[in-house]
Amino acid sequence: MPRGFWKGLLKVLAFFAVIGGIAIAVLRVWFVDVVTVRHNGMAPTMILGDRVLVWRDARLERDDIALCRHPQDDPARWVIGRVAVMPGGEIAAERGQLRLGRDRVTHDVRGQVRFTDGETRHTFTMSWGTEEFDDYEEHLFFDRADRPFALRAMTRINGLYLLGDNRAHLGEDSRTFGPVQASGCRGEVFMRLTAAEGGLPDEIPHGALDILD
Structure with a gap:
């Protein structure tokens, strides 16, 4: 040439x-904030160290990933979780299975993988697959094979009930701190800008510029 x-x-x-x-x-x-993920409560969708994009002031709906102020802790602290229940709804767990309203969420478990938690440096065997409910979009989830899923049942929820995709990770969603108010939410997490090196196996997609749903 x-x-x-x-x-x-x-x-x-x-x-x-x-x-x-x-x-x-x-x-x-x-329009957009760049946020660094500080824990593995949303693994494998997001892991510790991922940098993600947040669409400010987005109107949040069920199944969206929300960035919100912690309702009980330091007001400068933010939490990230998937909107499982909208205001007025209800949530429960029956025999280790999530129930929203009168309907149970169904799982399509693809298998088990080894996951190294970057926070604790421990490696666990995790179940993973998809989760389906009515208008829910399918998404990957983790669950410890030796830890059955449980939560305190709530009805007529006053706020947004956030759940992490890593159901074995406690302390960073509404199971611990209760519902959050939409007015305290910064927006919707919609894309991974850069991907952290973590303990995810090759069969689980995890790359830069991935759309998060």
Whole structure:
């Protein structure tokens, strides 16, 4: 190829890089926050060290991943969880199975994997697969084979009930701190910007620029 071709190509690429950089800057100023995940409560959807994008002031619906202020702790502390129940709904667990309203959530378990928790440095055998409920989108979930799922039943929930996808991880969702108010939520987590190195096996997708659902 002639030298002029390569120079022209580099100019075009540089132009689009500048435009892309401006677009990202505008998004960050007006619409989007970049947040670093601080725990493995949402594994395998997100793991410790992932950097994710949050769409500010999004109208949250069931199954969205929300970034909200902790309802009981330091007001500067944020929590991340999946909206399992909207205000006025109910939640329970029966024989280790999640129930929303009168209907049970069904699982399609794909198998078991080994997962190393970056917080504790311990490696566990986890069940993983999809979860289905009415208008719920399917999503990956973890559960310790030796720890049955349990929670305190609640009816007429006053707020959003958040659940982590890693049901074996306690302390970072509404099972511990109760419902959160939508007014205290920053927005919806919708994309992984960069992926942390973690203990996920190869069969579970986990990459940069993944859409999170």
